[in-house]
Amino acid sequence: MDAEQLINSITPEVYERLVYAVETGKWPEGTPLSQQQRDSCMQAVMLYQSKHNSQAQHMTIGQGGEMVFKSKSELKKQFQQDQGDIMRVNPNLD
Template sequence: MDAEQLIDAITPEAYERLLFAVETGKWPEGTELTPEQRDSCMQAVMLYQSKYNAEAQHMTVAKGGEISFMSKAELKKQFQSHEQDIVRVNINKGDD
């Protein structure tokens, strides 16, 4: 199987599982990855991102294989623009 066939075989759901495994070192079920599995998963994630990641985040592989880096100011601006989407909850203890 070549790289293009591998990318085409990865479903969005499989990509999310692979990404979780790379980020945490564990499969969603909790089983730890071996170093070889983590390396393979990371390569698969990067290949998938290089084809489908149209909105690359800080330090990801953008669509077309270009590595995307965002400055601290760009990240701060991006998070501030999404601040209205954050639900804030204030739990007051002792108000029984």
């Protein structure tokens, strides 16, 4: 299977599982990945992002295979816009 076929065979659900595996070192069911499996998952995630990632985060692979970096000011602006999505918790209340 070539890279294009691999990218086209990855569904959004599979992509989420791969991202979870790369981030945690285990599958969602809890089975640990070997280093080789984790490396392969990372490559698949990067390939998928290179084709489908139109809203790249701080350091990701954007559409077209370009590495995308956001400046500190861009990230601050994005986080400020997302503040409404954050639930506030007052740790002083019992």
